[in-house]
Amino acid sequence: MATICVLGLGYIGFPTSLLLAANGHIVIGVDINQKVLDSLNSGVPHIMEPGLNELFEEGRSRFSAQGTVPEADVYLIAVPTPLDTHLRISDLRYVRSAATMIFPHLKKGNLVILESTVPPRASERVIIPILEKSGLKAGEFLYAHCPERAIPGNTLHEMMYNDRIIGGVTQESIIAAEKIYSSYVRGKIYTTDAKTAEFVKLVENTFRDVNIALANELAQIAEDYGINIWDVTELANRHPRVNLLKPGPGVGGHCIAVDPWFLTENSTNTGMIQLSRDINETMPNYVIQHVRSILKGVREPVITVFGVSYKGNIDDCRETPALKFIQLALNEGYQVKCFDPLVKEFAYDLSPMHEALEGSDCIILITDHDQFKEIDPATLLMRRKNIVDTRNLLDHQRWRSAGYYVKLMGDGREQFLDHSLLERVSSEERP
Ligand SMILES: NC(=O)c1ccc[n+]([C@@H]2O[C@H](COP(=O)([O-])OP(=O)(O)OC[C@H]3O[C@@H](n4cnc5c(N)ncnc54)[C@H](O)[C@@H]3O)[C@@H](O)[C@H]2O)c1
Numbered sequence: 168m169a170t171i172c173v174l175g176l177g178y179i180g181f182p183t184s185l186l187l188a189a190n191g192h193i194v195i196g197v198d199i200n201q202k203v204l205d206s207l208n209s210g211v212p213h214i215m216e217p218g219l220n221e222l223f224e225e226g227r228s229r230f231s232a233q234g235t236v237p238e239a240d241v242y243l244i245a246v247p248t249p250l251d252t253h254l255r256i257s258d259l260r261y262v263r264s265a266a267t268m269i270f271p272h273l274k275k276g277n278l279v280i281l282e283s284t285v286p287p288r289a290s291e292r293v294i295i296p297i298l299e300k301s302g303l304k305a306g307e308f309l310y311a312h313c314p315e316r317a318i319p320g321n322t323l324h325e326m327m328y329n330d331r332i333i334g335g336v337t338q339e340s341i342i343a344a345e346k347i348y349s350s351y352v353r354g355k356i357y358t359t360d361a362k363t364a365e366f367v368k369l370v371e372n373t374f375r376d377v378n379i380a381l382a383n384e385l386a387q388i389a390e391d392y393g394i395n396i397w398d399v400t401e402l403a404n405r406h407p408r409v410n411l412l413k414p415g416p417g418v419g420g421h422c423i424a425v426d427p428w429f430l431t432e433n434s435t436n437t438g439m440i441q442l443s444r445d446i447n448e449t450m451p452n453y454v455i456q457h458v459r460s461i462l463k464g465v466r467e468p469v470i471t472v473f474g475v476s477y478k479g480n481i482d483d484c485r486e487t488p489a490l491k492f493i494q495l496a497l498n499e500g501y502q503v504k505c506f507d508p509l510v511k512e513f514a515y516d517l518s519p520m521h522e523a524l525e526g527s528d529c530i531i532l533i534t535d536h537d538q539f540k541e542i543d544p545a546t547l548l549m550r551r552k553n554i555v556d557t558r559n560l561l562d563h564q565r566w567r568s569a570g571y572y573v574k575l576m577g578d579g580r581e582q583f584l585d586h587s588l589l590e591r592v593s594s595e596e597r598p
């Protein structure tokens with residue numbers, strides 16, 4: 168069993184630390200955020216994931232958290248690699264700082280694992296040169312890029328059961344990294360070189376982004392034709408080689424909205440990938456168009472956003488499409504109130520549900536939290552009963568029976584079926 172220093176105790180580094188600790192390693196977590204250290208040292212996980220609290224109890228005796236890098240056999244880097252949103256290229260300052268914190272401790276035979284997602288060749292061009300300031304060459308210290316592929320909301324399960332890619336700089340590096348991962352990974356482990364591993368990770372998320380863009384474009388085309396994209400998707404997916412994804416209010420998260428830009432930052436052959444990003448980034452504009460047509464003529468409109476995290480059943484708001492939607496709504500002159508049962512901190516104020524609905528003219532469901540399905544529409548008090556469901560989450564018949572005008576995004580049939588209802592609700596209740 169090894170002594171492993173994990174740098175970065177966030178959504179990836181913390182669960183990984185616990186899996187390593189629960190499987191017999193001594194894990195010293197390092198983070199530069201004092202709040203994270205205080206929370207963990209007082210026994211309270213600072214992030215929410217199924218099974219995390221239980222695993223914390225199990226692994227706690229072999230896990231500690233501190234602000235400085237100790238001597239260790241293995242250094243595992245899981246620090247952020249954000250997108251510079253202005254330049255649309257990667258910002259590698261945190262991986263640079265992590266490598267700089269490691270190199271003074273590095274000894275022959277130590278293993279450095281990079282789990283953070285980076286643009287192709289960043290290991291070779293940026294990280295290894297910093298580690299070599301130790302006086303050791305790559306190969307004397309071992310190095311592998313092992314991209315994390317777990318999905319938020321099911322992180323621990325996927326960390327254990329997904330297949331794993333190990334991209335080592337030498338055969339010895341690959342063998343050493345394989346030994347660490349095989350202590351808790353139940354999926355298969357595949358090996359390659361570091362730059363291929365970097366590329367594979369980015370390709371996976373780009374594949375998903377492009378396919379979501381296709382779904383978003385098809386939803387808009389379906390509306391133009393007065394067709395329901397959700398019915399179309401269900402039927403088309405009966406074909407053995409078709410698997411359409413779901414349209415939505417845009418693509419958020421730390422990965423899918425970011426990684427395509429990492430993939431393309433050093434290439435000019437990027438037409439489809441960039442176009443897909445554009446389609447997904449403009450989905451909040453599409454949602455606001457629907458809201459605008461529902462609230463046409465309403466004076467001093469107030470809207471309520473249901474869900475601000477980037478997807479359902481998690482509290483993570485990074486790159487959430489809710490942010491752009493809210494900004495567009497404010498620019499439109501709407502008063503915006505937000506309700507999210509899971510999120511504690513957000514760029515805008517969050518209110519309890521009934522407060523967020525007071526005086527409101529329209530609910531816009533942005534996030535597909537399961538909890539929203541439990542809401543009884545008959546008990547809600549609003550100024551006007553309108554709802555836009557961007558995720559096809561709700562039981563629309565139930566909402567309609569409670570007197571709501573329901574706009575399902577991607578369902579063009581409503582223009583024809585419910586237009587009269589929309590007209591009636593708006594003119595009856597317009598001040
Ligand atoms: N969140 C995911 O689901 C996911 C999935 C796959 C890959 N990734 C990748 O994993 C990496 C980490 O993502 P995350 O979601 O865990 O990020 P995060 O922001 O949740 O956590 C990163 C932590 O690293 C700390 N940190 C920053 N610089 C540091 C340093 N020099 N030394 C020690 N700690 C430092 C931060 O304070 C923070 O607590 C990113 O590259 C991300 O793209 C994330």
Ligand SMILES: CC(=O)N[C@@H]1[C@@H](OP(=O)(O)OP(=O)(O)OC[C@H]2O[C@@H](n3ccc(=O)[nH]c3=O)[C@H](O)[C@@H]2O)O[C@H](CO)[C@@H](O)[C@@H]1O
Nearest residue numbers: 316317318371372375412413415418419420422423477478
């Ligand atoms: C290839 C892959 O699977 N990668 C996963 C992904 O995790 P994620 O949580 O970011 O991924 P998603 O669940 O896809 O969500 C992203 C956004 O797309 C919206 N969406 C989704 C499906 C759909 O049909 N229609 C949509 O509109 C959704 O609401 C949300 O805003 O990246 C992680 C980090 O690299 C990986 O580790 C993890 O394996």
